[in-house]
Amino acid sequence: MSRNNAGLSRERIVAEALRIIDGMGLRSLTMRRLGDALNVEAMAIYHHFPLGKEQLYSAIVEYISDPARALASPAAETAPEDEATPETDPEPEPRPWDQRLRDWACDYRAALLRHSGALPLMIHRRPDTVAALRATELHYAAFTEAGLPPEEVPGAAAALTSYVLGAVIHQVRSEGLPSSDPAVLDGRFPTVMALSSIDVDHDRVFRTGLDALLAGLTAPRVQHGER
Amino acid sequence: MSRNNAGLSRERIVAEALRIIDGMGLRSLTMRRLGDALNVEAMAIYHHFPLGKEQLYSAIVEYISDPARALASPAAETAPEDEATPETDPEPEPRPWDQRLRDWACDYRAALLRHSGALPLMIHRRPDTVAALRATELHYAAFTEAGLPPEEVPGAAAALTSYVLGAVIHQVRSEGLPSSDPAVLDGRFPTVMALSSIDVDHDRVFRTGLDALLAGLTAPRVQHGER
DNA sequence: CACCTGACTTTACGTAGTAAGTCTAGGATG
DNA sequence: CATCCTAGACTTACTACGTAAAGTCAGGTG
Numbered sequence: 001m002s003r004n005n006a007g008l009s010r011e012r013i014v015a016e017a018l019r020i021i022d023g024m025g026l027r028s029l030t031m032r033r034l035g036d037a038l039n040v041e042a043m044a045i046y047h048h049f050p051l052g053k054e055q056l057y058s059a060i061v062e063y064i065s066d067p068a069r070a071l072a073s074p075a076a077e078t079a080p081e082d083e084a085t086p087e088t089d090p091e092p093e094p095r096p097w098d099q100r101l102r103d104w105a106c107d108y109r110a111a112l113l114r115h116s117g118a119l120p121l122m123i124h125r126r127p128d129t130v131a132a133l134r135a136t137e138l139h140y141a142a143f144t145e146a147g148l149p150p151e152e153v154p155g156a157a158a159a160l161t162s163y164v165l166g167a168v169i170h171q172v173r174s175e176g177l178p179s180s181d182p183a184v185l186d187g188r189f190p191t192v193m194a195l196s197s198i199d200v201d202h203d204r205v206f207r208t209g210l211d212a213l214l215a216g217l218t219a220p221r222v223q224h225g226e227r
Numbered sequence: 228m229s230r231n232n233a234g235l236s237r238e239r240i241v242a243e244a245l246r247i248i249d250g251m252g253l254r255s256l257t258m259r260r261l262g263d264a265l266n267v268e269a270m271a272i273y274h275h276f277p278l279g280k281e282q283l284y285s286a287i288v289e290y291i292s293d294p295a296r297a298l299a300s301p302a303a304e305t306a307p308e309d310e311a312t313p314e315t316d317p318e319p320e321p322r323p324w325d326q327r328l329r330d331w332a333c334d335y336r337a338a339l340l341r342h343s344g345a346l347p348l349m350i351h352r353r354p355d356t357v358a359a360l361r362a363t364e365l366h367y368a369a370f371t372e373a374g375l376p377p378e379e380v381p382g383a384a385a386a387l388t389s390y391v392l393g394a395v396i397h398q399v400r401s402e403g404l405p406s407s408d409p410a411v412l413d414g415r416f417p418t419v420m421a422l423s424s425i426d427v428d429h430d431r432v433f434r435t436g437l438d439a440l441l442a443g444l445t446a447p448r449v450q451h452g453e454r
Numbered sequence: 455c456a457c458c459t460g461a462c463t464t465t466a467c468g469t470a471g472t473a474a475g476t477c478t479a480g481g482a483t484g
Numbered sequence: 485c486a487t488c489c490t491a492g493a494c495t496t497a498c499t500a501c502g503t504a505a506a507g508t509c510a511g512g513t514g
Contacts, residue, residue, distance in 0.1 A: 120347035128409035133416050140418035159436030166393020182355035191367035209386030212443030271462050
């Protein structure tokens with residue numbers, strides 16, 4: 001490897017950055033550490049992301065927002081098992097609209113959970129990537145197929161996306177470290193105490209809520225007051 | 228105000244920190260700037276938050292997670308109008324369970340939207356504050372009153388919280404600055420193009436999705452496949 | 455009056471992002 | 485072959501950040 005070709009690329013940089021984030025947390029992702037991981041000086045990264053760290057952040061968000069990529073490569077948790085499906089499934093037979101939405105939701109959730117350390121980066125970035133548009137297209141087509149009137153489709157898609165992202169964050173929050181002095185569960189919260197023994201299976205809860213939301217979104221509407 | 232009593236307090240520090248976050252963004256909240264805003268040296272803050280900035284962050288999250296506080300003080304957007312309700316409403320007549328949930332959701336959403344710059348701080352902090360427990364108590368009681376079997380109550384509450392937080396983030400994301408090179412809306416996304424003229428009223432969309440979710444959560448359940 | 459304590463300040467250090475400059479290899483040009 | 489150019493990688497240097505440690509100082513207490 002000659003001096004000035006370390007084989008850097010955006011893809012490789014983002015993958016390495018995500019490995020650092022997943023392993024040590026977002027705060028630990030520094031240009032110097034990233035450079036070290038890539039066997040390169042920190043400033044070399046600026047050649048591929050001339051706008052600096054913010055641009056790198058955006059690339060990371062774009063990466064994890066695309067389940068196809070985020071679920072494929074960067075987690076070598078288990079040894080690469082030989083897949084039952086040999087390669088690209090030749091003819092993905094058309095699934096019903098609700099199954100397509102459920103599948104998307106599960107994939108997106110898995111991608112976000114896998115890289116939950118990068119979640120704070122998503123909040124203030126507009127989802128105007130190709131992956132985001134692909135997801136919206138899937139949502140709109142499915143809800144249209146479900147029989148929603150056009151003017152209700154974008155709202156339904158927004159609700160679905162909101163729920164999935166919110167569920168991921170809810171899970172991540174609940175699994176976070178306890179704060180320095182957590183509030184005590186005492187008599188002020190009788191119902192919580194009564195139900196505190198029920199343990200949560202995040203996967204199950206997610207799917208139940210998802211079913212409820214989809215059912216509510218595609219059922220005949222009831223008007224409610226303005227509050 | 229003598230030299231060594233600038234009248235600092237956790238409350239005042241957090242309020243000022245939130246003003247900085249709301250006005251200039253989370254990245255701009257530095258100890259020095261916060262000290263300046265409080266007419267104090269940066270290190271003075273460490274007297275009230277000895278564990279440093281992380282502890283300050285936690286206090287900020289606790290603050291905005293309590294709609295009663297977050298919606299009250301720190302936004303002097305409009306001049307303080309004389310309220311129609313004179314003081315603490317003397318006897319808050321009991322509202323039906325669904326109205327209580329809807330009211331909570333709207334208040335929580337408003338609090339988060341008002342301080343959306345602080346949202347990234349929430350993601351990895353466990354919601355174990357008094358305000359969070361109060362909210363959970365409200366949820367559990369309401370869903371129990373709605374007739375949900377006890378084992379489904381925590382899941383329903385989680386779904387509701389997920390939706391509200393997700394909806395706020397969805398809105399904030401959609402209002403963020405466009406990325407450096409946004410994806411083009413071309414023929415690959417026909418349904419999106421067809422519906423792109425529909426403009427979104429975030430408040431309305433939020434309430435519609437909320438109604439759908441509540442309806443789905445409290446309606447008789449239908450089992451779906453494992454995906 | 456001496457002393458203490460709590461509230462803020464001063465000084466200083468290590469690390470962060472990154473602007474600006476330097477260096478090297480390899481191709482283009484004469 | 486000698487020279488120059490350029491893109492990419494590396495170095496230096498600057499500013500700003502979080503915060504440890506020590507200092508300062510008013511007001512209360514004995």
